[in-house]
Amino acid sequence: MGGVRVVVVDDHPLFREGLRAALESTPDVRVVAEAETTAAALEVVAAQRPDVVVMDLSLPDASGIEATKQLAQLHPGLPVLVLTTSDDDGSLLGALQAGARGYLVKGAGRDEVLHAVRTAAHGGAVFSGDVAARISALLTGGARRGAEQAFPTLTSREVEVLDLVARGLDNRRIARELFLAEKTVRNHISHIFDKLNVASRTEAAARARDAGLGEPQRPAGPGAAG
Known part of the structure; x- marks a missing residue:
């Protein structure tokens, strides 16, 4: 029997039953096993060799993040799709770092x-629209935090301005983006030049890109990336 073979890992029997029914409502997907703990998940995945694991994060013996990490080590390339009620940034980043290929919040x-x-x-990798937007924001925030460490003399506002300079925006656009007067932007840029000891926007932008700034923000939406 062909189709996508799925293992469902969740400690709530009623949710597993409903998810199985939803997945098997189409002929090209088949649930080959269920598990309610991390230990059981490792066993059934080893026995069944599924194409995808659908993973909850709240499990009784160890977190789904730990389960995902162990599966990534034991079965490299096995896609783990997180389906959970946990929608906080820590859980999201933890799942991605563990190797999850997708992240959906229950209710999808x-x-x-x-x-x-x-x-x-x-x-492919799949994230619901709101999750994809948060990943983009977290990555952008991480770049800015890294730049603040790389340029400790710059204020947070100056790092924001420098980021937009590195993206190639002129003073008028920067003023619109940050809701500032153009004169204020010019003052910030003058301070940035002094603090970084640079003489031009090109030089400042190059320094910024070296520190991880200047990446264009792409609009994120539902669907696949891959």
């Missing part, structure tokens, strides 16, 4: 979950 519709399972099985 049947079609969204099926799309995510199929996409993960074919090597």
Whole structure:
């Protein structure tokens, strides 16, 4: 029997039952096993060799993040799709760092979950729209924190201005982006030049990009990346 073979890991029997019914409502997806603990998940994955694991993060013996990490080590390339009620940034980043190929919050519709399972099985990564937007924000925030460490003499506002300079925006655009007067932007840039000991926007932008700034923000939406 062909199709995408799925293992569901969740400690709530009623949720597993509903998820199985949703996944198996289409002929190209089949749930080959269920598990309610990390230990059981490792066992059934080893026995069944599924195409995708759908993983909750709240498990009784160890977190789904730890389970994802162990699965990544034992079965490199096996896609793990997180489906959880945990929508905080710490859980999201932890799951991604553990190797999760996708992250959906419970409440996602049947079609969204099926799309995510199929996409993960074919090597793609899938995040619901709000999660994708938060990943973008977290990555941008991380770059700015790194730049603040690289340029300790700059204020947070000056780092924001420098980021936009590195993206190629002129003073008028920067003023619009940050809701500042152009004169204020010019003052910030003058201070940035002095503090970084540079003489031009090109030089300042190069220094900024070396520190991880200047990446364009792409609008994030539902769907696959891969």
